[in-house]
Amino acid sequence: MRRTKSQSEETRQRILDAAETVFIDIGVSKASLERIAAEAGVTRGAIYWHFANKQELLTAIFARVYDLHVAVLARTFEDAADPLRMVLDWALNVIELFGSDEHTRTVYKIIVTRCEYLSEMREAFTLQRSMHDTMVENFRRAFERAEQAGQLADGWTAATASTTLHCFISGLLDNWLRYDFDTDVATSLRVALQSLMASFGREVAVSARPRNDSHPQLSG
Amino acid sequence: MRRTKSQSEETRQRILDAAETVFIDIGVSKASLERIAAEAGVTRGAIYWHFANKQELLTAIFARVYDLHVAVLARTFEDAADPLRMVLDWALNVIELFGSDEHTRTVYKIIVTRCEYLSEMREAFTLQRSMHDTMVENFRRAFERAEQAGQLADGWTAATASTTLHCFISGLLDNWLRYDFDTDVATSLRVALQSLMASFGREVAVSARPRNDSHPQLSG
């Protein structure tokens, strides 16, 4: 009963789906490969064929959503015209991404509330960490350009503004995933974000929609 | 070799200290009672005498810092004169608390990065959850009073301002504990917080110090 290459890939995806389900259900540490295998309709042998161990499974789960995020989010930062506008668009896209794609929400919920952040898991968290660092770095650069262009409102510096937005975004996602905000919480978060961004800038016009609102793969 | 009552209490505290150490080191799920006992210089028998199981140990660890937090933080909210000022003082006290008390940082770091947020652990998280809810509720009330008093700047409502600050504080602590910010990160966070609060208000004077700056038990 050996499978073809495409069947094998299908099995791999089913295992990843099952792992997500079990991780969310009982947490990464308590999740046994036996239980994941049962959920996927295979045996532990299949899992060990595709993945070395539980940690590699976790890494693969993270990697599955990583590409999507990079594609959606990197696009925003290509446009260098108006830095504050760019940051706002980026953040709105993040909210849009988490609001519309349950897969993304599940994976990040696993990171935040269903696993322990230990050195042995470092490889699994490498992607997430690099995305976080990229976000911080992009914020810093954008606000520095805004500062040099004289766009920042009184009372704000590039440092304080980027720190504030960084913490705001982190806390937003953390609360969302940890405490199961309502699904339409995205709306109120959007409004709060726009108020925050407006207070950063001198006279930035606030619109209700991000400029890059074509996310065909997310509007499901 | 039976101990006296005070010796027993000392043992209990040593077990809690050991549990904190082991939890931070290898995470709650991988931490065995055997290892914790060894760290405390007792056997598992002693742990089972004082606590029913690992979950109760975790609950006890949280409870140990809870009283301190309530004492320090509740005080700020007694003063109802200037709501925005009150909120600022409260937030500064939180930063001060986390900056000066390593014990607090350790326990919250365990919550954020060293354990899984599962229903079986619900009892352990009850305290933390109630503190979180209290924070959100206090923010909402304070900003509503500020709004009614016409203290909010243009572009902000009680809802958006409290949501924003709530996310900011959450993200601040989350990043601090998850990514091990430098110890003097507290300074930059204070500055960012003051800028944020300033932009909430119409013309609130920003001072560098909270009003209730007498924390004898924290300045160690």
Next chain:
DNA sequence: ATATATACCTCCAGTGCTGTATGTAAAGGG
């Protein structure tokens, strides 16, 4: 057509942890 690599499954040995039951020696009350 044959050989080999693939994609699994089954079984087994070993480990580590939990919870409990039992032992014990001293504290503390009457």
Next chain:
DNA sequence: CCCTTTACATACAGCACTGGAGGTATATAT
């Protein structure tokens, strides 16, 4: 001074999980 309770230590039973060895049948290359 005796009895009970306390504050542990020790010993035991049992489970759940991991990783690997070995099997098997089929896809795929030659």
